Amino acid sequence: MSLDYKFAFSPDHFDGFFRDETFRGDFTYRNTDPRRFPFPFDRDDYMYAVNIEPHVPGRKGTAFEHLLDVDEHYIAEMTDRAKVLAEDPLRCQSLPHMELAGWDVLELIMEAKARDYPQWFSLERDGNRWRWINRPLGIDESFTFLDASTLPYGPFEYIMRQTQGDWTLQDEREGTLWMDAGIATSQADWSLDFDIGMNFHEWHAPVPMAHEKGIFDRALKFLLKLQHGAPVRRFNWTMTVNPLLDTAPETYPKWGTMKTSVTPENIGRKQHLRVELQSLYRLPRSNAIAFDIRCYLASFDEIVTVPKWGRRLHRVVRDLPEELATYKGFIRNRPLMVEWLSQYDDGAPTSSGWFADD
Amino acid sequence: MSGVAKLAVRVADVVPVNDLVTRFRFEARDGSLLPAFSGGAHTVVEMDDHGTRRLNPYSLMSDPGDRSGYEISVRRDDAGRGGSLFMHRHVRPGMEMVLSHPVNLFGLDSRARKYLMIAGGIGITPFLSQIAQLSRTGGRFELHYAARNPALGSYMDRLQAAHPDRVQCYFDDDGQQIDLARVLSRQPIGTHLYVCGPKGMIAWVLGTAERMGWPPQSLHSEEFIAPPVGQPFTVELAASGHTLNVGAAQSLLEAIEASGVDAPYLCRGGACGQCETKVIRCDGQLLHNDHWLTPEEQAEGRKIMPCVSRAAGGTLVIDR
Ligand code: HEM
Ligand code: FES
Numbered sequence: 001m002s003l004d005y006k007f008a009f010s011p012d013h014f015d016g017f018f019r020d021e022t023f024r025g026d027f028t029y030r031n032t033d034p035r036r037f038p039f040p041f042d043r044d045d046y047m048y049a050v051n052i053e054p055h056v057p058g059r060k061g062t063a064f065e066h067l068l069d070v071d072e073h074y075i076a077e078m079t080d081r082a083k084v085l086a087e088d089p090l091r092c093q094s095l096p097h098m099e100l101a102g103w104d105v106l107e108l109i110m111e112a113k114a115r116d117y118p119q120w121f122s123l124e125r126d127g128n129r130w131r132w133i134n135r136p137l138g139i140d141e142s143f144t145f146l147d148a149s150t151l152p153y154g155p156f157e158y159i160m161r162q163t164q165g166d167w168t169l170q171d172e173r174e175g176t177l178w179m180d181a182g183i184a185t186s187q188a189d190w191s192l193d194f195d196i197g198m199n200f201h202e203w204h205a206p207v208p209m210a211h212e213k214g215i216f217d218r219a220l221k222f223l224l225k226l227q228h229g230a231p232v233r234r235f236n237w238t239m240t241v242n243p244l245l246d247t248a249p250e251t252y253p254k255w256g257t258m259k260t261s262v263t264p265e266n267i268g269r270k271q272h273l274r275v276e277l278q279s280l281y282r283l284p285r286s287n288a289i290a291f292d293i294r295c296y297l298a299s300f301d302e303i304v305t306v307p308k309w310g311r312r313l314h315r316v317v318r319d320l321p322e323e324l325a326t327y328k329g330f331i332r333n334r335p336l337m338v339e340w341l342s343q344y345d346d347g348a349p350t351s352s353g354w355f356a357d358d
Numbered sequence: 359m360s361g362v363a364k365l366a367v368r369v370a371d372v373v374p375v376n377d378l379v380t381r382f383r384f385e386a387r388d389g390s391l392l393p394a395f396s397g398g399a400h401t402v403v404e405m406d407d408h409g410t411r412r413l414n415p416y417s418l419m420s421d422p423g424d425r426s427g428y429e430i431s432v433r434r435d436d437a438g439r440g441g442s443l444f445m446h447r448h449v450r451p452g453m454e455m456v457l458s459h460p461v462n463l464f465g466l467d468s469r470a471r472k473y474l475m476i477a478g479g480i481g482i483t484p485f486l487s488q489i490a491q492l493s494r495t496g497g498r499f500e501l502h503y504a505a506r507n508p509a510l511g512s513y514m515d516r517l518q519a520a521h522p523d524r525v526q527c528y529f530d531d532d533g534q535q536i537d538l539a540r541v542l543s544r545q546p547i548g549t550h551l552y553v554c555g556p557k558g559m560i561a562w563v564l565g566t567a568e569r570m571g572w573p574p575q576s577l578h579s580e581e582f583i584a585p586p587v588g589q590p591f592t593v594e595l596a597a598s599g600h601t602l603n604v605g606a607a608q609s610l611l612e613a614i615e616a617s618g619v620d621a622p623y624l625c626r627g628g629a630c631g632q633c634e635t636k637v638i639r640c641d642g643q644l645l646h647n648d649h650w651l652t653p654e655e656q657a658e659g660r661k662i663m664p665c666v667s668r669a670a671g672g673t674l675v676i677d678r
Binding site: 049050051052053054097098100104107146171172173174217218219221222225227228229230232284285286287 | 363393394395396399422423458459460461462465467468469494495575624625626627628629630631649650
C-alpha cells in the first residue's frame with residue numbers, strides 16, 4: 001500500500017469534522033473554535049524560563065485533553081507535509097543508529113491514537129505482527145514491528161507522515177542530548193538539515209538571553225532525568241504572517257517577504273500568533289528522548305474574540321524585550337501590532353492562567 | 359521525583375540460582391504488558407521491610423523486548439543494609455510489589471562497532487539484557503566474566519551454550535584472571551567498553567583502558583544511583599500556621615498540598631524555580647536535591663525547593 005492519500009473530501013466524511021483547507025496559496029486555514037487554541041501566556045508579560053511541567057491530560061475541549069491532540073486540521077496538515085517532503089526530502093532525516101528510536105516513537109503514537117481516538121485509529125497486535133488502521137488518511141497497514149522492510153518508509157518517516165507536529169529524536173550520550181533524527185515541515189525558522197548531529201547546547205546557541213540565565217543548563221539536567229511514563233511539556237511562541245506551517249530557513253525567500261505585506265487594514269486577518277506546544281517523552285527501547293513541537297496558529301482576529309487574550313497579547317507584545325522581538329523576527333511589525341491590539345485593551349486587570357474563562 | 363508513574367506488579371516466580379543468588383520474576387497485576395526497556399536498564403524495587411521503606415535498584419536481566427514480565431537477580435548481602443535480605447527472606451510468589459519504570463544509566467551506545475563487556479560476579483545481570491538485545495539486532499560483542507568458582511557463576515552455562523565463541527569465563531578460586539591489557543589491545547576501532555562488578559574491578563578496568571589511550575566517551579561503567587530514601591521530618595508552615603509530618607514516601611511539596619495549602623509548582627523536578635520557598639528556621643540540616651538554587655544559595659540555607667528537597671535532624675520552618 002502506498003501513502004499517496006486521496007484527499008477526496010466530502011462534507012459528510014467523519015461528520016465534516018476535518019477541515020479542507022490550505023496553509024499556502026489562498027490560505028484558507030481557520031479555527032472553527034478559537035477557544036480551543038492553546039494560548040501560551042499565563043500572565044501579562046513574558047521572559048524565557050524553565051517552563052517545564054508534567055504532560056498530563058488536561059481540560060476537555062482544549063488542546064490538552066489527550067496526550068496527542070488530533071484536531072480539525074489533521075488531514076490538511078498531513079497534505080501540507082507531503083508537499084514539503086516531495087520538494088525537499090532532507091526535511092526528514094534519521095541517522096542510522098536511530099532506527100530503534102523510530103520504532104519507539106511509532107509505537108508511542110499508534111498506542112496513544114488508538115486509545116484516545118478509537119473512532120479514527122485502531123491498532124491490532126499479535127506479537128510483532130501489527131495491523132494499523134488510520135481512517136482519516138485511508139490507511140490500512142499490516143506490518144512486522146521492528147522489521148523496517150515491511151513498511152513503505154523507515155518507521156520514523158512512516159509515522160511522521162501521519163502525525164501533526166515536527167518531531168526530533170535525541171540520543172543520550174556523554175551527558176548531553178544529540179539531535180540525531182527529526183522531521184521539520186512546520187518549523188519556526190530553524191533547519192533540521194543544519195542542526196542534525198548537534199548537541200543540546202550547540203543547537204540552542206542562537207537563542208538570546210537564555211544561556212546567561214542558566215536556562216539551558218537547568219533544562220538539560222532535568223531532561224537527562226526524564227523518565228519513561230512521565231512525559232513533560234512546555235510552550236514556545238512566535239509570530240507568523242499568513243497561516244504558514246512551513247517557515248523554514250531553506251525557503252525564506254518565499255515567505256520572508258510576506259512580512260512586508262501587513263497593513264493596518266489587513267493585520268487582524270494576516271498576522272498569526274504561532275504557538276508551539278512542545279512535549280518530551282523518554283522512549284523505552286532506545287532510551288532516546290522524543291521532542292514533539294506541535295504548531296498551532298490563530299489570527300489576531302481570532303485571538304481578540306476572547307477579551308482576556310486580546311488585552312494580554314497587547315501587553316506582552318508591547319513590553320517584550322527588544323532582543324526577543326528581534327530573534328523571533330517581528331521587530332519590524334511590532335509597532336503596527338501594538339497599535340492594532342491596543343484597541344482591544346481597556347486596561348482592565350486580567351486573571352492569571354491561560355484559559356479563556358478563568 | 360514526586361508524582362512519577364509506578365508499575366504495580368505481582369511476584370510471579372522466585373527461583374534460587376545458587377547459594378547466594380535468587381531470581382525474581384514480576385508481572386503486571388492487571389495482566390497487561392509492562393513497558394519495553396533498553397539493555398542495561400534497572401528498576402527500583404520498593405520494599406516495605408517491616409515498617410522501614412527501602413528503595414533498591416536492580417538491573418533488569420530479561421529480554422528487553424519481552425514485555426510479559428521483568429526478571430532481576432539478587433545476590434544476598436549479609437552485611438548490607440537489608441534490601442537483599444528482605445528480598446531473599448520475605449518475597450514470595452503472589453506478593454504485590456511496586457517497581458519504578460525502567461531507567462538506563464548503562465545503555466549501549468548505538469553507534470559502537472563492537473561491545474566489549476567485562477563482568478564480575480553479580481555484575482553479570484545488565485549484560486544479560488544487553489546480550490539479548492544485541493542478539494536480536496546482530497550486534498557484535500565479546501564477554502569476559504569472572505566469578506569465584508563455577509558454582510557461583512550465575513548464568514554461565516546459559517551464556518556459554520548460546521554464545522560459545524564470544525564468552526570467556528574466569529574463576530578466582532583457580533587463580534584465573536583476565537589478561538586485560540591483551541584483551542584491550544586486540545579490539546577494533548569503534549569498540550565501546552562496558553564494565554560492571556565490584557568497585558575495585560571497575561577501577562582497575564577503567565584505569566587500564568585510560569592508560570592505554572581509550573577515549574573516555576567509549577568507557578562505560580554501571581553505577582547505581584539509589585534514589586535517596588526519604589526519612590520522615592516535621593515542617594512548620596509559618597504563613598498558614600500548620601505543622602505537618604512529611605512521610606518517607608512523600609515530598610515536602612506533596613505534604614504541603616495534602617494539608618490543603620496552595621503552593622506554587624511547575625516541573626516538580628527541581629528545575630523550574632516555581633516552588634522556591636523561604637526557610638525561616640532549620641534546626642537540623644537541609645537536604646537540597648534541586649538544580650535551581652546555586653551551590654552558594656544551597657549552602658546559605660535560606661531557601662528550599664519543596665518539590666525535591668527535604669530536611670533531617672530537626673524542625674524546619676518555612677514561609678508558606
Ligand atoms: C530535546 C529537546 C529540545 C529540542 C530538540 C530543542 C530545539 C530547539 C531549536 C531547534 C530551537 C531554535 C534555535 C534556533 O535555531 O534559533 C530552540 C529554541 C529554544 N529552545 Fe529548545 N529545544 C529543546 C528543549 C528545550 C527546553 C527543555 C527548553 C526549556 C527551557 C528550551 C528552550 C528554548 C528556548 C527559550 C528557545 C528560543 C525560542 C524562541 O524564542 O522562539 N528548549 N529549541
Ligand atoms: S516545581 Fe519546579 S523547581 Fe520545584
